[in-house]
Amino acid sequence: MKGIVTKKIANLFLVGDTFCSARGNLKESGIFVGDRVEYDKSNKIIQKLLPRKNFLPRPPLANLDKMFIVIAPVPKPDFLLVDKMLLFCEKNGIKPVICVNKSDILQKHLKEAVNEAYSKVAPIIYVSAHDNNVQELVKNIKGVCAFAGQSAVGKSSLLNALHGEIKEQVGELAKKTERGKQTTRVVSLYKFAQGYIADTAGFSKLDEGLLDIDERELANYFVEFKPFLKSCEFLSCTHSKEKNCEIKKQVEEGGISQSRYQNYLKIFETLKDRRRKK
Ligand SMILES: Nc1nc2c(ncn2[C@@H]2O[C@H](COP(=O)(O)OP(=O)(O)OP(=O)(O)O)[C@@H](O)[C@H]2O)c(=O)[nH]1
Ligand SMILES: [Mg+2]
Ligand SMILES: [Zn+2]
Numbered sequence: 668m669k670g671i672v673t674k675k676i677a678n679l680f681l682v683g684d685t686f687c688s689a690r691g692n693l694k695e696s697g698i699f700v701g702d703r704v705e706y707d708k709s710n711k712i713i714q715k716l717l718p719r720k721n722f723l724p725r726p727p728l729a730n731l732d733k734m735f736i737v738i739a740p741v742p743k744p745d746f747l748l749v750d751k752m753l754l755f756c757e758k759n760g761i762k763p764v765i766c767v768n769k770s771d772i773l774q775k776h777l778k779e780a781v782n783e784a785y786s787k788v789a790p791i792i793y794v795s796a797h798d799n800n801v802q803e804l805v806k807n808i809k810g811v812c813a814f815a816g817q818s819a820v821g822k823s824s825l826l827n828a829l830h831g832e833i834k835e836q837v838g839e840l841a842k843k844t845e846r847g848k849q850t851t852r853v854v855s856l857y858k859f860a861q862g863y864i865a866d867t868a869g870f871s872k873l874d875e876g877l878l879d880i881d882e883r884e885l886a887n888y889f890v891e892f893k894p895f896l897k898s899c900e901f902l903s904c905t906h907s908k909e910k911n912c913e914i915k916k917q918v919e920e921g922g923i924s925q926s927r928y929q930n931y932l933k934i935f936e937t938l939k940d941r942r943r944k945k
Contacts, residue, residue, distance in 0.1 A: 668683075669703060669706075669717070670682035670683050671730075671811070671856065672700050672703075673855065673858070673863065674855050674856070675699065680704075680713060685706070685708050688712060690713060690715075693713060693715075698716055700727065700728055700729070700856050701856060701865070702729045704717060721759040727854065728813060728865055731813055732761065732812060732862070733762045733811070734761050734763050734812070735764050735813070735815070735825075736752050736753070736765050737766045737816035737820045737821065738767055738816060738820060739820040740772050741772075742820065744780075744817075746780075747933060748817065749765070750927065750931075750934065751878060752816075753788065754878055754880065754885075754888050755878060758878070763788075763789045764790050765791045766804065767791065767793045767794070768795065768796060768821040770794060770798075770800065771797050771798050778793075780926070783926060784927055787891040788891055788927070794825065796824035796825045797824070799828050805859075805860055808862045808863075809862045811856065813866075814826070814864075826857075826864065829859065829864065830859060881942065882936075885938060886906055886931065891924075892931070895922075899913045900912070907932060
């Protein structure tokens with residue numbers, strides 16, 4: 668039988684409703700939540716690990732289909748982090764959805780900023796874990812999905828709102844600093860509607876090593892830049908200082924978001940420095 672690993676506890680893996688161990692020649696350390704496996708239900712043994720399409724190392728999660736990039740009015744959104752997460756998605760064949768939580772306290776300016784940056788990049792949904800307003804989220808759960816985003820944006824709260832049985836620990840936002848405390852440590856996959864959802868620990872910084880992109884290729888991973896790239900005068904245009912750059916023209920004319928372009932330049936420099944140090 669084929670199945671998906673939805674939980675890993677020590678050397679046991681939950682597949683369907685059966686806790687299985689791994690066959691002798693399979694390394695337990697190499698099987699993760701999200702992995703597709705062939706297993707023998709009656710003998711409770713995983714026989715084979717099926718090919719993996721992608722892997723998120725911290726916390727470990729395999730075969731992600733969709734990532735809900737959660738932001739909220741508090742803690743203050745970090746669009747550079749969002750753009751890095753979007754790159755990670757684009758590079759790894761993961762569908763991104765910008766998920767604005769705490770819409771019960773959403774101010775107009777944040778909504779405008781989110782639209783300016785992401786309306787041409789990914790679907791945007793507005794939800795509130797507090798108001799149990801998660802219908803848009805439910806509609807979007809397909810395949811293996813995960814939340815990502817800074818600590819305290821409400822990933823665990825959303826999961827609780829989705830599923831009463833999932834008793835995730837919801838941490839109190841450190842009110843004075845408005846900085847979240849990391850509370851979620853393990854990753855599990857929960858069957859839901861048309862797919863699965865994982866609660867991944869909030870990460871406030873995407874591991875730069877994950878963005879394995881040559882800076883000269885970077886613009887190809889900014890999905891809304893793509894249609895304009897062939898109109899730059901130079902084939903090797905980096906869209907920074909060159910003349911007759913279509914990307915810069917689009918930014919001036921409002922066809923491409925200022926915020927996205929500024930973050931493109933920042934990430935470009937980061938990737939360039941890293942390549943030169945190698
Ligand atoms: N106003 C409002 N507050 C919310 C909402 N959702 C979550 N919160 C609050 O935000 C704080 C953080 O929520 P969590 O669900 O623990 O956040 P998290 O993203 O899982 O945090 P980590 O596990 O640390 O990454 C808690 O105090 C929640 O009560 C919402 O929709 N509206
Ligand atoms: Mg959490
Ligand atoms: Zn250009």
